[in-house]
Amino acid sequence: xVQLVQSGAEVKKPGSSVKVSCKAxxxxxxxxxxxxxxxxxxxxxxxxxxxxxxxxIANYAQKFQGRVTITADKSTSTAYMELSxxxxxxxxxxxxxxxxxxxxxxxxxxxxxxxxxxx
Amino acid sequence: xxALTQPASVSGSPGQSITIxxxxxxxxxxSYNLVSWYQQHPGKAPKLMIYEGSKRPSGVSNRxxxxxxxxxxxxxxxxxxxxxxxxYYCCSYAGSSTYVVFGGGTKLTVL
Numbered sequence: 001x002v003q004l005v006q007s008g009a010e011v012k013k014p015g016s017s018v019k020v021s022c023k024a025x026x027x028x029x030x031x032x033x034x035x036x037x038x039x040x041x042x043x044x045x046x047x048x049x050x051x052x053x054x055x056x057i058a059n060y061a062q063k064f065q066g067r068v069t070i071t072a073d074k075s076t077s078t079a080y081m082e083l084s085x086x087x088x089x090x091x092x093x094x095x096x097x098x099x100x101x102x103x104x105x106x107x108x109x110x111x112x113x114x115x116x117x118x119x
Numbered sequence: 120x121x122a123l124t125q126p127a128s129v130s131g132s133p134g135q136s137i138t139i140x141x142x143x144x145x146x147x148x149x150s151y152n153l154v155s156w157y158q159q160h161p162g163k164a165p166k167l168m169i170y171e172g173s174k175r176p177s178g179v180s181n182r183x184x185x186x187x188x189x190x191x192x193x194x195x196x197x198x199x200x201x202x203x204x205x206x207y208y209c210c211s212y213a214g215s216s217t218y219v220v221f222g223g224g225t226k227l228t229v230l
Contacts, residue, residue: 035219037165037221044208044221044222044223044224045157045165045208045210045221045224046221047210047218047219047220047221049218050218050219059218061217061218061219062216062217095164095165097165100155100167100170100176101170101171102153102170102171102212104153104155104210104211104212104218104219105153105155105167105170105171105210106155106157106165106167106210107167107170107176109164109165109166110164111164112164
């Protein structure tokens with residue numbers, strides 16, 4: 001049974017950075033992609049980027065280019081998403097999600113990590 | 120503003136069928152058979168319901184079906200049940216520059 005378990009909630013100051021982890025179990029980590037999707041309070045889903053662990057290649061949504069870094073540690077089957085220069089609009093639940101058969105659908109999701117940006 | 124356009128809300132009575140539309144462009148929905156649909160209950164993570172336009176993952180009820188015509192994809196739920204009440208999001212591959220776009224979501228109310 002595939003599981004993605006994310007790190008706990010964070011409270012950050014504007015201008016700081018946050019790093020969220022996503023540990024996978026029950027599958028072959030390197031064979032899939034891991035995407036990060038965020039959801040602001042009361043809003044819809046927004047794709048931020050993804051990593052292909054077997055290649056070590058990350059792709060990012062244009063909106064987050066330069067501010068987000070997605071990495072993966074194959075030895076621990078863990079993906080990370082770091083977002084810098086935080087502002088209040090970054091307050092959201094951040095999900096990691098495994099790419100499915102096409103890599104562009106998401107068949108397993110983490111439980112979500114609430115990141116609150118507040119002074 | 121989301122890249123894909125969905126109605127904000129739809130409703131139906133138990134046993135009825137409803138369809139949620141997802142309108143994109145020739146750069147995303149219209150060009151690829153890579154539309155997926157997600158169900159999200161309040162406070163929960165999204166759940167994959169349809170992938171590659173019309174395929175159902177194992178364990179998803181056959182009351183859920185997906186289709187596409189031109190730049191518009193659709194999710195149909197037949198035999199509505201109370202537990203279908205949730206938010207539904209469409210998603211599409213959008214090429215090797217944009218990658219993935221989501222719709223704004225549709226709130227389904229079962230009357």
